[in-house]
Amino acid sequence: MNSGFLASCAQIIGQDHVLTSESDQQAYLTDWRQRYTGKAMAVLLPTSTEEVAALVALCAQHRIPCVPQGGNTGLVLGSVPDQTGQAVVLSLKRMDRVLAVDVSNNTMTVQAGCLLANVQAAAEVHQRLFPLSLASEGSCTIGGNLATNAGGTAVLRYGNSRELCLGLEVVTPKGEIWNGLRGLRKDNTGYDLRDLYIGAEGTLGIITAAVLKLFPQPRASLTALAAVPSADAALQLLNVARSDLGPILTGFELISDFSLQLVLKHFPLLKKPLDSNCPYYTLLEISDHESEEHANGLMESVLAKALEHGYATDAVCATSISQSKTLWQLRENISAAQAMEGKNIKHDISLPISDIPTFIDMADAALHAAFPGCQIVCFGHLGDGNLHYNVSAPVTMRDTDFIQQQQAVNRIVHDRVHGLNGSISAEHGLGMLKREEITLYKSALELSLMRSIKAALDPDNIMNPGKLI
Template identity: 65%
Template sequence: MTSHDFLQACRGILGPEQVITAPEDMAAYLTDWRGRFTGNAAAVLRPADTQQVAAVIALCAEARVPVVPQGGNTGLVVGSVPDRTGNAVVLSLKRMNRIRAIDLVNNTITVEAGSILEEVQNAASNAERLFPLSLAAEGSCTIGGNLATNAGGTAVLRYGSMRDLCLGLEVVTADGKVWDGLRGLRKDNTGYDLRNLFIGAEGTLGIITAAVLKLFPQPRVQVTAMVGVDTPEDALRLLTMAQATCAASLTGFELMSAFSLALVTKHFPQMRTGFSEDYAQYVLLEISDSESEEHATAMLEALVEEAMEKEVLCDAIVASSIAQSRALWSLREHITLAQAAEGKHVKHDVSVPISSIGEFIGQTDALLQQAVPGCRMVTFGHLGDGNLHYNVSAPEAMADEDFILHQEAINQVVHDSTVRFGGSISAEHGLGMLKRDEIRRYKSDVELGLMMTIKKALDPHDLMNPGKVL
């Protein structure tokens, strides 16, 4: 089948206007969110439903055309754009954005893969339910992408990652067949867990087209506080105390270094922490309560009082209104934007055992100062689940182009340290193209061999998002 014949067949399936080939129209689909890589594609295909996806994938299998699935294209590891050969097609799922069903008794919502996360949150809220996944990119990322990377976000401590929030999937396989696994069951012990095989696979095993997701009762009230502490170890002591005092009501526990927030106030001067003095580390914590604001506030104040008596924290601000709560969370959410405004930086999305976080930060900070003297650490993340966004900014006097020359050495220091502490070099962003080769340094031959066996069994011609993960 010639390229012309292939594209004509795609137009017959999708309609001419949904097969995009003009370079200027494809441009937005070909560059990753951080602007680090731009690929090429034979076309961008925009199916409207699962049947169209299946027909297109069957055609790609017949013509041996690689497929790169794409949702909101908000990923950070170059996982949703094609390589530079121009052989692949981008399969954009943005048109597949329907909320198919909400079951209030079963507490589930069935959505298509192109649904924007924020719209799913709103649909749940309108039905007086909660879909708890929350990310900085929630206004543009899609459920398909969240599932493909097993997204975590700020509420993993209480609700888990996307793998925990998903009950069933609909998937188009590499040969164009449709697996209908849209079962809203919390118990289903009937063989291999195919659902969890596709979640986190970054589109390399098949195309997720829809999902059944868990819903939860809406909390009556959410109370937020920010506290200053001297060390990450103190933050861990506070976490243990908060879990004992608040139990399942503790839904957020975010660690932020002083430099992280200093960048926010520098580049967004209208934003302030509200503290009268600076502290080495800050924790943003949130309690979601099913009783009342008075009960939640009393629980949080009791925690703060005990932590101060035990000299675990230095100072605390408890939000007294929804606006103040949003302002505190906005500080956390603006760290990435502030770091980008500061200049070039090297990002890491690592996880280590929660008990080791303080020691990891101390040792790795020291090693990086040896490798790049004067480098500045932008350390923040989800302390409650061991996930750190452990980012490195250039020394103040170093030009961006000189700093980037140190990227490989910085990555090796951070990743070696992460694995030495029994951690993972990718906690929630995935591997994509960016970490595809790096992972070979840390996974055993047995583990890589098992992954490759699965890949070859489900995608024997390597057409599903080739060049990513493996």
């Protein structure tokens, strides 16, 4: 252990915020799904951008790898260190202040350690909406959301994290501070450094603050669940909804019947809102700036048209905020229910929306042929082409044995995604988990360009090494 380095860290942030004991570090070293635990020389807890810059400058001086971390809710091992014990984890959890709200400009400036749920609440105080919404919003941070370009349930209308950010403050691998906290919607003055750092998973620098876009609060928000006979019917319903609802269609989720049954099994307080069984269900949400009556009329019209044409066989609209939350819980608890059922092989993929039914048919058939009895949990953001296509073991096989087949399962799924011009990571990033996998699907030129950027900005490879590339 480098005692001189750690002593210098303590001078910057105080000894109490330099964690070196195994018990103090544990929560920072184990990933969200409890699959992997790394090791670290120390966990550092700064409270300001200047402290982050001083710590990173020390890391650069001593050639010590630095792993930035927000809420540590990632799913691809992007925010935990490797097992060498040579790195430090630099957690931004203490940097959790809202710095400014500009109501007229519809912007909010926050430190990177702000919890997403707290940003949403702060916007609501000013009668504004920050629309990024994730199942982990009570634990994930804005810095982590931006570092992974998180998507969530409202991408269809508002875009992902990249579209919701106007400016950044970043500490470079040399410990310099780039202040790009500009609340401008037009700034055509050269390379867009903001977009370079968003989605870079902390490999090019550490995001310490951001200027976020805010929106007017809608006057009405309405949720509905529709049973659909196939993924293709769900696509047809999406086409009707987009045509008739336009920009007020906020979310459009696909849920397979098997996914729904897992939630009902493991969350018995949640009840199935429809009597009929169907292969798939769609969850629709609209946000209207006119009135609740207007929103109800539009939703009822879309569902009536879907029922008339056979795109849906049954449907229910939430009539209260409580009912709306219950419908969303059926969707948001799928991952938790699958985890309760046992270990599984996850895929976070994106495809041209028009090709999603084709992909599901192809991948389902290939997986069932290769692994008879395997159980497929298919759900996700159909409206923006992002599926969470997870595969669980057959009931006759132990989940620990099935996990050993991950490489073969990935080949079946990812090869078909690639064949349809899709992506093997839609919103989770690459991290350590998919770093090698992506080399099978990106061109040599694309990988070379990415490595050139990394080498130019972080020549000593101290910033989250071993992740993404």
